[in-house]
Amino acid sequence: MTSIEYRLPQQRRLVTALPGPRSAALTERRRTAVGAGVASSVPVYAADVDGGIVVDVDGNALIDLGSGIAVTSVGASDPAVVAAVQEQVAHFTHTCFMVTPYEGYIAVAEKLAALTPGDHAKRTVLFNSGAEAVENAVKIARVATGRSAVVVFDHAYHGRTNLTMALTAKNQPYKEGFGPFAPDIHRVPASYPFREGRNYDGTEVTGEQAAHRAISQIDKQIGAHNVAAIVLEPIQGEGGFIVPAKGFLPTLVDWAKANGIVFVADEVQTGFARTGDWFASNDENVVPDLMTLAKGIAGGMPLAAVTGRAELIDAVHGGGLGGTYGGNPVACAAALATLDRIEQLDLCGRARRIEQIATEQLRALAADVDIVGEVRGRGAMLAVEFVQPGTREPNPEATRAIAAKALEQGVIVLTCGTYGNVVRLLPPLVISDELLTDGLDVLTAAVRDVAGVRPTLAGATR
Template sequence: MADFAYRLPQERRLVTELPGPRSAALTERRKRAVGAGVASSVPVYAADVDGGVVVDVDGNSFIDLGSGIAVTTVGGSDSAVVSAVQEQVAHFTHTCFMVTPYEGYVAVAEKLADITPGDHEKRTVLFNSGAEAVENAIKIARNATGRSAVVVFDHAYHGRTNLTMALTAKNLPYKDGFGPFAPDVHRVPMSYPFREGMNHDGTAVTGTQAAERAIAQIDKQVGAHNVAAIIIEPIQGEGGFIVPAPGFLPAIAQWSRDNGIVFVADEIQTGFARTGDWFACDAEDVVPDLITLAKGMAGGMPLAAVTGRAELIDAVHGGGLGGTYGGNPVACAGALAAIARMEKLDLCGRAREIEQIAKSRLNAAAADIDVIGEVRGRGGMIAVELIQPGTRDPHPEATRAVAAKALEQGVIVLTCGTYGNVVRLLPPLVVSDDLLIEGLDVLIGAIRAVADASILTGAAR
């Protein structure tokens, strides 16, 4: 990204203690105005964002390795996105596509048909959030099949609405106290190579074997003829950036096709160049029947989509899909500009470069830091799973400490995982090499410091 023009200095700069006085004052205001159920990962408040940095209200500049959870793929204030949004706002901010339609919605649908997997005829419906997209994908699948059962996987995350909470695996913080949940949702084992059992002969469980295990459970506990949809994240996000073993996704997709089940790929976190391809399904040539999209699609504007086979989506009766704000014209303008930037800058290629830089440094560190259990991921979606040394037991305490220590030194990282023991990296794909390397070195230093500190007292070393 040497030739990329940044608006803000791409530097790590700390000028106050954290949080600074203005952030601290905003926290006090927040306590009196914002519901306590909305949590934030860091205690500082953003004032400006560009490229690979977030500048807070006190003037501190942080290296951003989170992208607002994979949203600001092209940076938080890309000039092309800003111009497109400003131009649209000057004409109109809303008419409701279900009342007075407009070209931007149609253009986004055309673009998604072009770049999503498969060359079949496609249709798209636009929404506001990933959870809305998932809910509507399930509606489409149930309508098309006349069946009701939905199959999901261990460690899955699909949203926070009632149906998507039922689809999501992790209880805290997503589900606890919010039930009862939507019925006829069935969970089966995921391929999780780092935590997978071994075959009797000592060989690793393959992706095909893991798929056979999941399929056998569906057959026995649900019955294929009752299943409307199987929904899966090709690389799981909140569950821990779990990359299934090769062969797992194709086997599940093929079995779905063979049994008239709608195969839904939830690419809300993995889509739009994040994993080094336009979509994570592309790595194994998996073509979903429906694909759910959001996050990185619109340069930070709230926009989501279900794109898929025309015969499935068109089967829904008029008025059965939609929403007042779905496909907002300003968000559509942002999406068209953001996707054009991804194409022009070859952000798929850039994601692969980020993977090489990140994995080379992290794997080198893992060789002598015994709290690192595994480095995994694809493209600009990289995870470090932390463990109790000498075991594979999850170490969430160390993970929290690492994120806190990295922030103290001016680097924003996120955590995730069913066991709360994964540091996840989602840098803007326009981050410079120098800034990325500096951020990684700070992170590695934080892991090393935590591994040597009292947080590991009592663990085998």
């Protein structure tokens, strides 16, 4: 990675207990102003963010191992992104591309066509959020195929709109009480190697076998000729950072192609260097028909996209796709600067380096601590699944305690998983080796503490 000059000192530092008094006061104000349905995973309020450091309103400097859920991969205040936003804002903030279009939207579409897998003709439509992109990918697939059924997978997360809640597997907190949901959505088993059963001869279930299990269910329960789209995260995110067994994705893609089904890769979380390549689909040379993109695309500005085969996207009638804010000019400027920074800083290579550093330490931890079920992931999209000692039973209580202990020492980590038993690591790709190692030291100390092994936590400077 090219050397980065940080605006803030890249060092963990605590000056108060967490949350500090100013954060606590903001929490009290929040209770009377913000809807209770909006939850936050940490009780501190940000004042400044740079590189891998979040400075809160009390002056505490915390290590960020979440990057706003894989959004601020280039950092939350990268100078090139800031400059691009400032320049665009000085000219205009909005015209609506559907009324008075502008070059930035076209430039982002051209860039995505060049970066995404496959050399076929491509088109792009821009939106505001990952959920909006997924919803529109389904609309495109239904129009292009003349079919209505959509296939999704166990452990999937695709968003919070009515349609994407239907696509999402996990009920609490995403779906509880919000139904009824959109119809003609069908769920089939995913590949979850850590929790797979075994074949009759005791061998592990392969990716191809897991794919054929899903295909068989589709054939029997839906009928391939009725399916418009298969929607799948190449690495499942909220479901637990589940990396499917090799062969799972290519087998599904080949079957979908043979049956005229649109394969939609939801790369909202996995995209833009997060997994050590531009897109997770590249790992097995998968070429999706449509890709849904968001999160890391624009350095923190709200932007999302559907990019894919021209004949599919162009099948939609004029005016059938769009939105008032979709492809906002400021977000497009941020995206172009962000994509340039990913290339300039070789953040794909940086993600692989993060994986090397983190997995070495976490796998050593797993060998010593019986509540670690599995360390998994790819690039800077890594996870630790926690279990009851000596079993594979989920251990969400330990997971919550570990995240809380890490926060006490100034390290922000996120939890996820269908069973609530996974700590996920999504550090900014521009985090330094030293800061990453410090964060991992705190996390591993928290795990040992909860497991009853070497309970002393690393201390921040004060």
